Amino acid sequence: MKNVVVTGSAGFIGGYIVEQLLEAGYSVVGVDNYSKYGPVARSYDDHPDYRLVVADVQDVALMTDLLGDADHFIAGAALIGGISYFHTYAYDLLAQNERIIASSCDAAIAALKAGSRLEKVTYMSSSMVFESTDRWPSKEGDERLVPPPLSSYGFQKLAVEYFARAAWDQYQVPYTILRPFNCVGIGESRAVGDVEIDSGNVKLAMSHVVPDLVQKILKGQDPLHILGAGDQVRHYTYGGDLARGIVMSLEHPEARNTDFNLSTATGHTVLELAEIIWHKIKGPDVPFRFVSDEGFEHDVQKRVPDVAKARDVLGFEATTRLEDMLDEVIPWIENAVADGTI
Template sequence: MPKVLVTGSAGFIGGYVVEELLGRGYDVVGLDNFSKYGKVHKSYDDHPNYLLVEGDARDTDLMVKLLDGADHLIAGAALIGGISYFHTYPYDLLATNERIIASSCDAAIEAHRNGSLQKVTYLSSSMVFESTTTWPSVEGDERKVPPPLSSYGFQKLAVEYFARAAWDQYKLPFTILRPFNCVGVGESRALGDVDVLSGNVKLAMSHVVPDLVQKVLKGQDPLHVLGSGEQVRHYTYGADLARGIVTAMEHPAATNDDFNLSTAESTTVSHLAEVIWRKIKGADEPLRIVSDDPFEYDVQKRVPDVAKAREKLGFEATTSLDEMLDEVIPWITQAVADGRI
């Protein structure tokens, strides 16, 4: 089977992607420096078709070596975190991620010129649409609306420019993918997280689903949410995203094109909080919500158009919010009991 190099393979989305690739029979090489969570162990670590390399995607020579004989590169390595993470480390996110993407492209250009590398699949972000004032966000809008204000969103937009520039100059084929609000299991508190209180509970990761779950589990009442609670998000299951990423990697129609990967379902933070509360507390326990001051870059609406991925790739994210939470809540319950969150 073809060989795929996945950078950031020990990360949140990366773990789902490796699992999807192995399930489809690929030989997979994962690269990660464990800078976010420290050493983590995955269920597939001992899979015969998987090789995990501890290293840094900024090491271009290492990247060139790992791409020898590879058919595909999924460029997922990046400093990434919840909303408090990219307010705390705006320069580090920008500088580190620029170095990662430049190194990845340098190595991929050489591997494509001299070897078997067919294409690079780049993981961008819904945050490229951060400054839009019209919804839903359609592929191409990222070049029409004002650029993102956060350094994280701006850098993810730069990833897309790297992809297109490497094609324009070196004819390195690409696919650009924008995941929206990944929800799943396996994420822990980052090593570099700072303590941020939300009411009487420290935020675990500043990602809304795990943070709301752990606050309810820890007995917070009233429940604190950042901002008004009317922010609109599209919570998308990690395994669905991985399926979309690998489908786009494989699909001929994805070459030199870009796609939003997301559920079609819009959910407000307040509604999310109510669903989580009912699943943990039951139908009869009254829910009271208090609004905390939001972070500066708390985008009020992120709503994707998902028609292009459906029509060109046959991809739809089908896992419902209820199904996601039924998996995530028990996992976070155990993580809280273990002291990991």
């Protein structure tokens, strides 16, 4: 049984990754300091092949020790949040995440020097590396051809990719870079450091479009307040699909020292998303009403991935329809709103 160390294992995407790894027969060591949500319970906490280490990944000595027994390392830990995070924590997103990724690479380098059987580091990047693109769909390699991201978060995620390649160039640490697009799923809560923002008569602290729209409609907002004109294009991708693609890339020989966009091929505007959610909650006969609020500076208007490489090389396709994701997510958010966790 191969062993995988996953940092950020208590996070939103991390939860899906750990679940998929255990299902695929891996032994998993999760590392998380609970800095985002505080202590959380996961369905796999008592799984015999899972162990959680509550620690900071910047502890290079600890991480080096954990990687000494690892076959794979999924470097997923990062300070991350919704669109309001890009402004509220502009410096921290850059500085703290640089420390996290540097410590992660330092530990992998040290573990390999000490004789670890570590096969590869899988780096979690972001679609935000394409923030300033002028061509669509965004394909692997475009991030080096288009202007760099304007947000500190997008710029730092691009830096993650440079860390990955530099660790290979100098220390021969094998890598795979993965770029998830707009993850949708259950398990995301109000973050400890979230700052409330007004959106009509509802205060939001998520700043992620699906939970924000769902909770506004559940709380009776009518007309629905939309950030910007609502013509922003996104490819909403189910967390379970993303995790499946991540796990598929671990052992694939052609995934070594390269990068992949992981996303559904289907895009929707924010208005299309909002109308689908509206009718799922209120019913098909209630007219959809909305107003536009001023958007955020770094709210990218068009984020469209090229998914051909992941399909052709890994055999990965994100198959979950938006409507089916929402059928799972809406009841979960409804319960979370009732419990006060969102």
